Amino acid sequence: MSAVRVLRIGAGVEAASLVLLLLNLLTVHAKPLSSLLGPLHGTAYLVVIAATWMLPATASTTSTTSTASTASTASTASTPSTGTRWRALVPGIGGLLVLRRVEKASARPNP
Template identity: 40%
Template sequence: MRGRYLRVAAHGELVSLIVLLANLATAHLKPLSSLMGPLHGCAYLFVVIAVWRLDRIDTTARAIAVLPGIGGLLALRWIGRLGVRARPVPRDGGG
């Protein structure tokens, strides 16, 4: 279930960045920027935090996740190659 949220957030991050850049290159509508900017930022933070909280993830996936825009999708692909299921680390640190 958590993997689905990560996948949705990663796609949302990429789409919001594309919309922001397209808006900047064309009409530069302020309402669109003020809507998509925080949306992109929240999606980016969600992706980074979600990847960093996954159990049994190497530093490569965590480093890839901090790339803006495409990092979440690349991290998901890397995690899929490792065969890691999307389970967060327990809060108490125990197993």
């Protein structure tokens, strides 16, 4: 299973479980439902973070050339950009933010 597919599943579970947790909190506040959804949401959050770190290089990263001015980008050429990784840390919607950034980056033409 690819990292992007794991990320899509994790992002969906993360967002859906957050919505269900908030609905439960605003309505009946059933303790068994909270006990089930809380750990599910936390696990999905961790899966999204791990899947983001496992993503292959995307178009959002800078490609390297042989010039000395771009030598600093050589270490980031095989990983997602730092901004993508930081977005994964946003609780609740981080996975959706990462997916949007990855899809936008893959839609750009490669130079």
